Amino acid sequence: MSVSNARIIESLERAGVRPSGARVHVLKYLESNRNHPTADTLFRGLKDVLPTLSRASVYNTVTALESAGLIRRLNIDGGEARYDAHMPDHGHFRCEACGAVRDFDTDLGALDLSALDGYTVGKRDLFVFGKCPDCQKK
Amino acid sequence: MSVSNARIIESLERAGVRPSGARVHVLKYLESNRNHPTADTLFRGLKDVLPTLSRASVYNTVTALESAGLIRRLNIDGGEARYDAHMPDHGHFRCEACGAVRDFDTDLGALDLSALDGYTVGKRDLFVFGKCPDCQKK
DNA sequence: TTATAAATCTAGAACCTTTCTAAATTTATA
DNA sequence: TATAAATTTAGAAAGGTTCTAGATTTATAA
Numbered sequence: 200m201s202v203s204n205a206r207i208i209e210s211l212e213r214a215g216v217r218p219s220g221a222r223v224h225v226l227k228y229l230e231s232n233r234n235h236p237t238a239d240t241l242f243r244g245l246k247d248v249l250p251t252l253s254r255a256s257v258y259n260t261v262t263a264l265e266s267a268g269l270i271r272r273l274n275i276d277g278g279e280a281r282y283d284a285h286m287p288d289h290g291h292f293r294c295e296a297c298g299a300v301r302d303f304d305t306d307l308g309a310l311d312l313s314a315l316d317g318y319t320v321g322k323r324d325l326f327v328f329g330k331c332p333d334c335q336k337k
Numbered sequence: 338m339s340v341s342n343a344r345i346i347e348s349l350e351r352a353g354v355r356p357s358g359a360r361v362h363v364l365k366y367l368e369s370n371r372n373h374p375t376a377d378t379l380f381r382g383l384k385d386v387l388p389t390l391s392r393a394s395v396y397n398t399v400t401a402l403e404s405a406g407l408i409r410r411l412n413i414d415g416g417e418a419r420y421d422a423h424m425p426d427h428g429h430f431r432c433e434a435c436g437a438v439r440d441f442d443t444d445l446g447a448l449d450l451s452a453l454d455g456y457t458v459g460k461r462d463l464f465v466f467g468k469c470p471d472c473q474k475k
Numbered sequence: 476t477t478a479t480a481a482a483t484c485t486a487g488a489a490c491c492t493t494t495c496t497a498a499a500t501t502t503a504t505a
Numbered sequence: 506t507a508t509a510a511a512t513t514t515a516g517a518a519a520g521g522t523t524c525t526a527g528a529t530t531t532a533t534a535a
Contacts, residue, residue: 217531219483238521253485258522260484274415277493279521292453303452310448312465314441315430319468326464327450330457357502357512376492389500391514396493415522417492 202230214267224248225260229270229284235291235300237279275300275326290325296334303327340368352405362387363398367408367422373429373438375417413438413464428463434472441465 207227211218224245229236236244242257261282264270273281275293281300283291290305307323345365349356362383367374374382380395399420402408411419413431419438421429428443445461 217482219531221484251485253487255486255523256484272415274412277410277412277418280415290448290450290452292456295459303450305449305452310428310463311443312428312441314428314443315465315467317470318430319473320465321433321467323466324462324464325448326462327453327458328461329453329459332455335457355502355511359513389514391516392492393494393515394513397513 202227210269211267214269216263216267216269220249221252221256221260222263225257226264226269226284229264229282233283233285233302235273235281235283237281239279241282271322273300273324273326288323290327292327292329292331294331294334295328296330296337299331301331340365348407349405352407354401354405354407358387359390359394359398360401363395364402364407364422367402367420371421371423371440373411373419373421375419377417379420409460411438411462411464426461428465430465430467430469432469432472433466434468434475437469439469 204223204227207223207230208218211222211226216222225241228241228244232244238254238257238261241261242252242254245252245257261270261272264284265272265282268286270282270284271286273283273291275281275291283302285302288307289302290307291300292303293300305325307325310323312320342361342365345361345368346356349360349364354360363379366379366382370382376392376395376399379399380390380392383390383395399408399410402422403410403420406424408420408422409424411421411429413419413429421440423440426445427440428445429438430441431438443463445463448461450458
């Protein structure tokens with residue numbers, strides 16, 4: 200396990216979120232699995248360590264973590280939301296063949312947002328769609 | 338009315354889509370209203386001109402228009418999809434206070450996608466969130 | 476400790492958006 | 506005018522998320 204509970208608890212507390220069991224394990228899962236899981240993937244993936252976890256708690260938890268700025272919610276298509284604990288700016292690529300979502304490095308700061316003069320600018324999402332190398336072979 | 342039916346029908350036919358009543362009026366609505374309506378807004382906004390229109394037809398129609406490359410579907414948050422007939426590359430700004438979505442000009446071609454070497458790159462979505470000037474005053 | 480209050484969690488109902496289904500209607504073709 | 510194909514309709518169904526009320530857990534105070 201590359202992420203220690205102590206560090207998870209520390210970042211929760213620093214963000215002003217009480218480190219309940221659900222929060223610790225959801226954040227830990229997201230920091231250990233960079234594959235942008237859905238709420239359902241989190242729910243099923245955490246059953247072992249949190250047998251009494253409910254779906255509602257998964258939603259409560261990701262909402263709390265997002266509000267605290269610890270994770271981001273990705274609405275990359277019309278289906279299930281995905282969650283990402285990797286906070287530095289980056290883009291998301293989604294393969295239209297296999298559905299996988301992966302991060303890619305790019306400088307969103309280079310974008311020209313001068314057309315938004317007078318607007319407060321907060322978070323940015325860059326989604327790129329296409330076909331991943333594996334799916335191109337098929 | 339700034340968009341003539343004849344021109345709408347022409348672009349539908351050029352895109353290989355049969356110009357049924359629903360298709361003509363949905364596309365016309367989207368070309369005349371650049372406010373990124375939802376399916377429900379389309380449904381209610383077209384009641385006058387298409388009294389028998391059903392919700393299912395709205396969905397069928399926007400799906401057909403999107404497949405034909407005439408409009409794009411925006412999944413900018415977890416709620417309702419929005420539709421946009423303005424096809425040149427541009428960004429979308431969404432005000433977190435009033436919920437309005439508006440286009441803004443920016444050069445998405447300037448983005449560094451070199452991290453996606455080996456990937457086929459198709460459509461791109463840039464979503465920026467913040468507060469519009471009107472909402473900042475309140 | 477023990478009592479009390481506050482926060483969190485649970486299970487399932489409810490809700491909202493979208494898709495599906497089967498029948499009806501419309502449009503094109505012969 | 507008849508036949509076939511495409512489109513549309515209304516409502517049911519599905520999928521994902523939020524809500525609700527009660528139970529549990531955690532923090533605070535005596």
